[in-house]
Amino acid sequence: MDLVDFVQSITDGLLFGATYALIGIGFTMIFGVMHKINLAYAATSIAGAYVSWAVGTLLPLPALVTFVVAAIGGGIVGYLVYLCCFKFIPVTSPLATLLGTVGMLILIDEIIVHETNGMPQPYPALFDDVYFEIGEFYGIRGDLLFIFFLSLIATAILLYILYRTKLGIATRAVAQQPVAAQLCGISIERTNASTFVITGLLGGLAGAMIGASVGVLSPLLTLPITIKGLIVTVIGGLGSIPGAIIAGLLVGAFENFFQALRGVTERDMYVMLLLFAFLTFRPGGIFSKTTSRD
């Protein structure tokens, strides 16, 4: 294992980490607005990718349109998750919502398994024939670079929506002061629903990017992505979008770094222990401002 290989795998991981960042943003936004965990979020994202795959099998789509369809699919599934697990369950029963989203995760997974007979499905990649060579052994994969820039654009649009539009300002108002926001005539229910749609759009896009860079879609992706998304969310600090972005890139890089070191399976154990220690001794995440928040 030489240095160049290390740098190579870390670069790849960093670029792929952009998808984790998007998933982390989704988790963090839902938490910020509703103070609840949506464990079905990664499943929503994969479901969005599957929607675009299903549409693609019916009529041939240009690859770029696939991504848009995936985002729309994610938005729709996100709204369904809101209806099934959040709208009707009273606020005073957070555990019910939590378990409801677990049920939803299982349901989405099983629908996918049922429709595809559990077989992984090929997913079109973009720019996978492009390769930027730098030096003799080092280079950057075009598809990963594309994913990275796409998620940058998506994040920029999201931030624009959050900070420059009425919808975004309402969302942030509800996140910070739900009662005061309501007094100002903002409908909390509508804001919650729109948060699910927006994060769903983002998730669907992330799902398509994951599919495109892995090359296949499989229901087996949901659980690891759920776990990575949660890790990104808490490392970045709950409710912090910049935190989620940086944590996403870090997790991607670290993951590949440790993958390059494989052979020593013990590493994973230490990574998990480190994570445990990090969370208990620095509960606010990397950008901790407030110390106590649940």
Place this chain on the structure above:
Amino acid sequence: MLELQALSKHFGGVHAVDDLSLTVNRGEIFGLIGPNGSGKSTTVNLICGVLPVTAGTISFEGHDITSAQPHRAVAAGLARTFQNIRLFSHLTVWQNLWVAQGRTDGHESSRFVKRWLAGDSTARRSVSDLIAFAGLSDRGDEYAGNLAFGEQRRLELARALATGPKLLLLDEPAAGMNLEEVRELDERLRQLVERGITILLVEHVMELVMGVTDRIAVLNFGRKIAEGTPAEIQNDEAVQEAYLGSSNKA
């Protein structure tokens, strides 16, 4: 009995409580009043150990309890109620009081064993007494969350009493009450003093404060601006200024 010395609490640049010193004597009802945001609730939270103190000391019966954990303060004989009622709403009335009955005399670790061995008969009797005191005798098995507002206030007071306190901190106990309920509360507080409990009363409702307290301290912007008997406070210029604004004096 309770002594605050040069107590300060800063949140960033905001001085919520600033250099506050006061003494509450055994057996009296001491009032703490002030306009909104003057630092009354922060003071209560500092005394109970909910918030860490920035500077100054708090001593209770000669023991230093500055920044002690809340359950330690309770063990020392301090109990409180909350401005916005905080009952265990999915526990029954009975359980709410039962839970609070942790404090008995004797050593901490042995008291748990003793309680099991002795059975709960004495505990049960005193819980029944407290339920009667709160006027909830027929509602012992009701979930606390199902009680009416006034009943919840009475239950919270009873729960604080269940810890066996020497000093009771009441954070706006009359908020949201009508005149008749305030009169009832007034009566109840006098009963408590007869039982030998000292009370620190943080309140907005002047009918209650002026009628029932022995001495009053007035806070404004975290500082004490006056202290004295209710009559003295009513005629104090600084207090009138704080409440009515300085415009009418200038």
Place this chain on the structure above:
Amino acid sequence: MDFYYGLLQIIGMHTILGLSAYIVLLTGQVTLAQAGFFAIGAYIAGMLTVLAGWHLVPSMLVAAVVSGTVACLVGFPALRIKGLMLVVATMAFGEAVRLFWFNFDYQRSKGEALVGPLGGEGFKQIRYFPENGWTTGEVATFVWIWVALIMAALWWIDRSRAGAVLRAVGEDELAAQSVGINLTAVKVTAFAVGGFIAGIGGAIYAHYTTHIEHSNFGVILATFAIAYPILGGLTNVVGTLLAVIFIQGFLVEGLRFLGDWRNLLFGALIVLAMNVRPRGLIDERAMLFLRRMFGLAKRGTNA
């Protein structure tokens, strides 16, 4: 008949797993570490019976004490965090435990074969029951004696002041502190007791399947552990048992004839159940109804 005994064993084992999470959930802490404690119990009890040749019952108790101790040690740092942070931190800990067994080799020869845990291959040949000639009926009875003991103990705790204290902490930590409850003691105790119970469950699991490997103890198992008490409702230990029967008996076994539609129904029914009964199958209102029906209503007023 063996099929039903087997089902009974599964239900009993999962009930113990669910009860181990029940007591932690009462204090308002959502933990995904139970699968880790379950694994510790399974491996240690298996090693004691297979490698050290102990009797099953002392092996189970030692295994439970070890996992209870580990849980206690986890409880202290975990005190500092709540909500989502705690969920992810306990999940990380559970995964660390699983990966520990993934990397753990300790084999000794027994007769002509090598036995003991072997990393990714798992721990095979935990043949205590067949070696000692237990029938499936006897094993099922053994499992349910433990279930009954644990349920009785938790029922008793629930009815005592300790149960009310656990619930008080779960509802409002600040108010609980303000009536003199020591949060640290209560939360760590709940963790330790939960770890102990999970250890017993794991020990039973190891001897029931005879072959354990690290992948049995992943996040899914941890999720099931908290799903049972939440679905059943936190008012009563019986709720957890009902939830296990509902999931393992009805959804997994009872609907087998539906083929792969069963799996679809599985998630949908959980979502539906949480919408219809957000506080669990047996909630406070159901309890009140049951108490009135059996005339047990007056506990507070008979003093």
